[in-house]
Amino acid sequence: MEDGEVISMSEIMKRRSVNKLIEDIKILNATDFEELSNKFIRVIFDEELIHRGLDLNGKPAKGTVDSLNLDLSVIAEYSTDKKYFNKPYNKILSDIKHAQNYSGDLKRLYLCSNLTCKVTEFADLMLMCVENLRAGIDFKLLDARYIAERVYEEVGKKSELFAIFEEYLPSLKPMLDDYEYEYCINNVPEDYIYTVKEKDVLALLAKETILVVHGISGSGKSYLLRAVVNRLRDYENIFWINGSGISAE
Numbered sequence: 001m002e003d004g005e006v007i008s009m010s011e012i013m014k015r016r017s018v019n020k021l022i023e024d025i026k027i028l029n030a031t032d033f034e035e036l037s038n039k040f041i042r043v044i045f046d047e048e049l050i051h052r053g054l055d056l057n058g059k060p061a062k063g064t065v066d067s068l069n070l071d072l073s074v075i076a077e078y079s080t081d082k083k084y085f086n087k088p089y090n091k092i093l094s095d096i097k098h099a100q101n102y103s104g105d106l107k108r109l110y111l112c113s114n115l116t117c118k119v120t121e122f123a124d125l126m127l128m129c130v131e132n133l134r135a136g137i138d139f140k141l142l143d144a145r146y147i148a149e150r151v152y153e154e155v156g157k158k159s160e161l162f163a164i165f166e167e168y169l170p171s172l173k174p175m176l177d178d179y180e181y182e183y184c185i186n187n188v189p190e191d192y193i194y195t196v197k198e199k200d201v202l203a204l205l206a207k208e209t210i211l212v213v214h215g216i217s218g219s220g221k222s223y224l225l226r227a228v229v230n231r232l233r234d235y236e237n238i239f240w241i242n243g244s245g246i247s248a249e
Helices: 009-026 030-044 090-102 119-131 144-157 159-165 172-178 196-205 221-230
Strands: 074-079 108-113 138-142
Touching: 009 144, 009 172, 030 074, 030 108, 030 138, 030 144, 030 159, 074 090, 090 108, 090 119, 119 138, 138 144, 144 159, 144 172, 159 172, 196 221
Parallel strands: 074 108, 108 138
Antiparallel strands: none
């Protein structure tokens, strides 16, 4: 952080949440990390992958790549090796060689680790990977930080993804219970029609410190408030508190 840089409360909350997710990922065993990574790539990158890295007993399988698609053009390799990001990167080089030997038609390669790569070493590591890949192969190096940040962002946009990742990342539930992500608050449906109601609420907010919007279930209260939030300009931090299950007593 540069001297004098001001970090908003929402950014601080994001960093704390991402750091908790990183810790969740770091302590996963090999089996759970393989399952998480396979689901992550399928959901985030829309890849139709078949997971072959585990045998029928849920143990790491030998003699195969971890995940692949039907025509062998996409392969994913997952690792919980504690020396994954240690020079001279033997495990990474081994996974690259293994994937290329497994498929002569390889077009995309995903390399996943439950550790974090040092920012200062990332560029050199990427260059090394490119130098050891056949021409025309696209690859992505996904460390724990990248996975955590993308999960944070995507679950915020699509809450249904929570069910996919929750068993591997226990820190997700407290985050969603405490607040919804600010960009989720601003997610107004494309077919939402703005009316005079939004202006009425904004006018009241200019005069009142507390405002209660009430109505029957399904009447559009949440969408109305999301539309109002979209038009607020004088607030840096906006919190959306989940009040379900809170007793009035």
